[in-house]
Amino acid sequence: MTVIGGAETRARKVRWSIIDIVVVVYALIPVLWILSLSLKSKNTLTDGNFVPREWSIQNYIDIFHTNEFLLALVNSIGIALIATAIAVVLGTMAAYAIARLDFPGKQLLVGFSLLVAMFPQVSLVSPLFEIERSLGLFDTWPGLILPYITFALPLAIYTLSAFFREIPWELEKAAKMDGATPAQAFRRVIAPLAAPGVFTTAILVFIFCWNDFLFAISLTSTTRSRTVPAALSFFTGSSQFEEPTGQVAAAAVVITVPIVLFVLFFQRRIVAGLTSGAVKG
Amino acid sequence: MTGTTRSVPAAGQAAPIVAQGRTKAVLSEGKRAERRLGLLLCAPAAVVMIAVTGWPIVYSIWLSLQRFDLRFPAKREFVGLQNYLTVLSDGYWWTSVVVTVGITVVSVVIELVVGMTLALIMHRTLVARGLIRTVALIPYGIVTVVAAFSWKYAWTPQTGYLADLVGPDKAVLTERLPALGAIIIAEVWKTTPFMALLLMAGLALVPDDLLRAASMDGAGPWQRFVRIIVPVMKPAILVALLFRTLDAFRVFDNIFVLTGGAQGTGSVSMLTYDNLIKGLNLGIGSTMAVLIFIAVAIIAFLFIKGFGAAAPGSDQGGKR
Numbered sequence: 001m002t003v004i005g006g007a008e009t010r011a012r013k014v015r016w017s018i019i020d021i022v023v024v025v026y027a028l029i030p031v032l033w034i035l036s037l038s039l040k041s042k043n044t045l046t047d048g049n050f051v052p053r054e055w056s057i058q059n060y061i062d063i064f065h066t067n068e069f070l071l072a073l074v075n076s077i078g079i080a081l082i083a084t085a086i087a088v089v090l091g092t093m094a095a096y097a098i099a100r101l102d103f104p105g106k107q108l109l110v111g112f113s114l115l116v117a118m119f120p121q122v123s124l125v126s127p128l129f130e131i132e133r134s135l136g137l138f139d140t141w142p143g144l145i146l147p148y149i150t151f152a153l154p155l156a157i158y159t160l161s162a163f164f165r166e167i168p169w170e171l172e173k174a175a176k177m178d179g180a181t182p183a184q185a186f187r188r189v190i191a192p193l194a195a196p197g198v199f200t201t202a203i204l205v206f207i208f209c210w211n212d213f214l215f216a217i218s219l220t221s222t223t224r225s226r227t228v229p230a231a232l233s234f235f236t237g238s239s240q241f242e243e244p245t246g247q248v249a250a251a252a253v254v255i256t257v258p259i260v261l262f263v264l265f266f267q268r269r270i271v272a273g274l275t276s277g278a279v280k281g
Numbered sequence: 282m283t284g285t286t287r288s289v290p291a292a293g294q295a296a297p298i299v300a301q302g303r304t305k306a307v308l309s310e311g312k313r314a315e316r317r318l319g320l321l322l323c324a325p326a327a328v329v330m331i332a333v334t335g336w337p338i339v340y341s342i343w344l345s346l347q348r349f350d351l352r353f354p355a356k357r358e359f360v361g362l363q364n365y366l367t368v369l370s371d372g373y374w375w376t377s378v379v380v381t382v383g384i385t386v387v388s389v390v391i392e393l394v395v396g397m398t399l400a401l402i403m404h405r406t407l408v409a410r411g412l413i414r415t416v417a418l419i420p421y422g423i424v425t426v427v428a429a430f431s432w433k434y435a436w437t438p439q440t441g442y443l444a445d446l447v448g449p450d451k452a453v454l455t456e457r458l459p460a461l462g463a464i465i466i467a468e469v470w471k472t473t474p475f476m477a478l479l480l481m482a483g484l485a486l487v488p489d490d491l492l493r494a495a496s497m498d499g500a501g502p503w504q505r506f507v508r509i510i511v512p513v514m515k516p517a518i519l520v521a522l523l524f525r526t527l528d529a530f531r532v533f534d535n536i537f538v539l540t541g542g543a544q545g546t547g548s549v550s551m552l553t554y555d556n557l558i559k560g561l562n563l564g565i566g567s568t569m570a571v572l573i574f575i576a577v578a579i580i581a582f583l584f585i586k587g588f589g590a591a592a593p594g595s596d597q598g599g600k601r
Contacts, residue, residue: 009407012407013407013408016405016406016407016408017408017409019402019406020402020406020408020409020412020413023399023402023413023416023417024412024413024416026470027416027417027419027420027474028416028419030420030428030431030432030435030470031419031423031428031431033431033434033435033442034427034430034431034434037431037434037440045440046439046440048439048440048441048442048444048445049442050442090325090326090329091326093322093323093325093326094322094323094325094326094327096322097318097319097320097322097323098323101315101316101318101319101322102312102315102316102319103315103316103317103318103319103320103323104316104320105320105323106319106323109323109326109327112327112330112331113326113330115334116330116334117524118524118527118577118581119334119574119577120527120530120531120550120570120573120574120576120577121531122531122533122549122550122553122554122570122573123338123341123570123571123573123574123577124333124334124337124338124341124570125553125554125557125566125570126341126344126553126557126563126566126567126569126570127337127338127340127341127344127567127570128333128337129557129558129563129566130340130344130563131336131337131340146329146333147333149329149333150329150330150333150334153326153329153330154330157326181314182314182315182318183318207422210424211424211425213424213425213426213533213534213537214533214534214550214554217537217554217558218554218557218558228424229424229425229426229427229534232426232427232430233426233537233538245434245437245440248430249430249434252424252426252427252430252431253427255424255427256423256424256427259419259422259423259424260419260422262422263415263418263419263422264415267411267414267415267418268411268414270418270422271414271418271478274421274475274478274479275478275479275481275482276482
């Protein structure tokens, strides 16, 4: 901010480095711990050491030999991907309308999305449990996809409409001048420009669906649709007679991998998406 | 749903303008198309959200007025407000309310302080800014249940690194207050980065000139923070607080994994889940669902009306 001498700059850099290291340690310790647990051999699992004394990938081999985990992984991936795709498509349409078009009921939709975002999800568990049982949706993929779409929509609509507001208006006008209908202008001109925002939103929505536990555990009862977070809490492991600590840890690490990849590759986008949706709204 | 029904008066309003002249008629034709398209584009999202939240909450009110236990379906009958009396005079309910409010207040306060610190660090750091932001996103992104298992095993005697720190013969997760502390730590760890990101976006709005001017006038770092940064950031702070409070009030995943709600550590969400899935008591479960809904509505109302938190999106009309 003010003019600073070289020595002082170096001192400040050292100070910031130390602070940064504290932040890194804060953020990573629980993650490294579960990783370390998953890589411990059976004998050293309960030694309480932060770093494995004996390394082993046996836990990973074990979980990939149980149907319980494999099916849950397929359910998690399938349900999260489908819910994300639908929520992003519906959200894109609604956000485009909110950002670009003038129509009655717009404020109503914005307000309603806000209500849904604040909605206590547990309040839906009882009625959805009963409704889904009578509709035959209980313990099925659609039974989870529906609530996921619903709670992802406010996130998608806010994030996307914030992104859409940044898109230059003139291009759309130019397209309309050249004879494009509003629908064509949407498809041909705005959609390609909006792709980065849509992509970011898809990541946020995917993380949300991937993360859910409450619906996953309340609206499923078998491996037919149980996702990994729910399956983890029922995990008995390959043997009935020991605590499946190592295997739970390994399964936990497996479902953390996509999150870490997203964060590593799309950090900027995720930060932009989170903050634009929530603050600028 | 609301959308499509409204298109009729909209078309009616447009009609008189059509008569006024050629240029305006063309414009209103475009306006009508715009309105139709807008409603059409919003309809699917609106329908899904209403179908999955609106209808069930109404249904939930209806269920809460009945004695309805899935173990004894034949005894289902309308009992009026009886379930509410049962729940509101139940010790377990009030214990869970106290636990929920306690966890919410303590964790949100800590998150605000730590989150603000983290936001300042992310905003100001001279080295490795990208790295810090990347790393801070990990707790936000990680599956809550995964983090909860990490904490659980960390506190498990013999297995965990934290268990050793507090002493070999103390089982943190089996005593009430220590267990609540562990739950709060897990919550804070997971959600502080999100809070920090929201606050960081607010920090970006603080004009540098203002800070520099204050600095020249002799304001110290603390004065600059309290007198300039906080007032400018107030809207961002309130929105972050609102969302985190509502979110913390729904605490479930961490409790489920860490203690299962034992030793009086269950939140209202936990108790509702237990009544529904373990007890199969739809009537009582729905009553709790409605009470939680009302509580959340009150919290949101207090924030928006009481503290003047601008609901995100409320300024949208002007910004178009």
